[in-house]
Amino acid sequence: MIELYDLVGANDLRFSPFCWRTKAVLAYKKIPYTTVPIRFSDKDKLAFSGQDRVPVIKDAEAVVSDSWSIAKYLEDKQPEPKIFPGLGLREACRFFNLYVDRAVHAACFPLVVADIFAKVDPVDRTYFRTSREERLGVTLEAMAAKRAENRPRVQTVLSDLEATIAEQDYFFGVLTYADLCLFGSFKWITTVSEEPLFSSTPALQAWWSRMHERLGL
């Protein structure tokens, strides 16, 4: 059975967007797996993978890291149902993945970073605070105080996504890795934060429900 090394916070909370992408692919393909919980401070437990970031999967002798590489690995391992169901769609999904990492994460990170801090394992708190405050250039508390200022940027990105999904059930018409990738990123936000993410984007909200149904998650 596949073992997924999965980021864990306090109270066994699983919130990594990248690990959620892998779980979404596994769920869509109905591939059974178990998880190995990894805290930020457990990075040495990933040494066998030759790098220090989750997700990592172990499948018998195979070890694959990075959510995009894992998606391609799982598509080769079990082609049906396909996550790249036609010509050009693997490349289109890779572009969409890049867009989500850049546009969606960049907009959402300042909004939810203090929420994540509240949910990480106590032993990870110092690492998380130090590394994230360095990235943000301000304290977590200062960023939390700017919540109202940070919302419009998220809403701008969501309204771009809304404009696309309002006309079709999935981002590329049919369900592809583009949907699974974005699903993972929204799982990150919704597992740590009370932000009413989809209150102004009804089509995105409907897609979000549709995805949970399709994936049984």
Place this chain on the structure above:
Amino acid sequence: MIELYDLVGANDLRFSPFCWRTKAVLAYKKIPYTTVPIRFSDKDKLAFSGQDRVPVIKDAEAVVSDSWSIAKYLEDKQPEPKIFPGLGLREACRFFNLYVDRAVHAACFPLVVADIFAKVDPVDRTYFRTSREERLGVTLEAMAAKRAENRPRVQTVLSDLEATIAEQDYFFGVLTYADLCLFGSFKWITTVSEEPLFSSTPALQAWWSRMHERLGL
């Protein structure tokens, strides 16, 4: 023969990114056409189309406006070579189009707006200045003075595109409307500005040459 209502500046310069998208599709499909030059102040000449923006095409009795609608119209009219060559690619191209309009145009507009002003027809100058300064919130001269400050944002977007195109010949692996759409936007910048757009993005530069060769433009 198809008539394309095409934005024109001084000295017959054609620089609209949206008109270039249509010209790229026509060139790719080798559909013959003539153009009707339209200045910003000639908008009343588009009244027959029920709206006031270029591009518009007239194809016998058919009148189609909006570069995306025109692309779909031309794909139906003459399916080969396809600009949406497979399942999901029309939707993926639509998403890419939205990304280009939002991310690429938003980054490039402040950098090149003063260059565009220098190239519009003299009768359009007042309209262009007034409407663009309202959008920018500063004068064209003030924006031109910030050229060095505006460059990094463009380079960030270009480096995202570079990361995608570095691994394949076209944005979705095979040539699709995604390439034609982005080609149109880069034509907008390169026809009005001396900005060395691709100096730090060699793969994008190679794609740019490849596109000119494929389109014969």
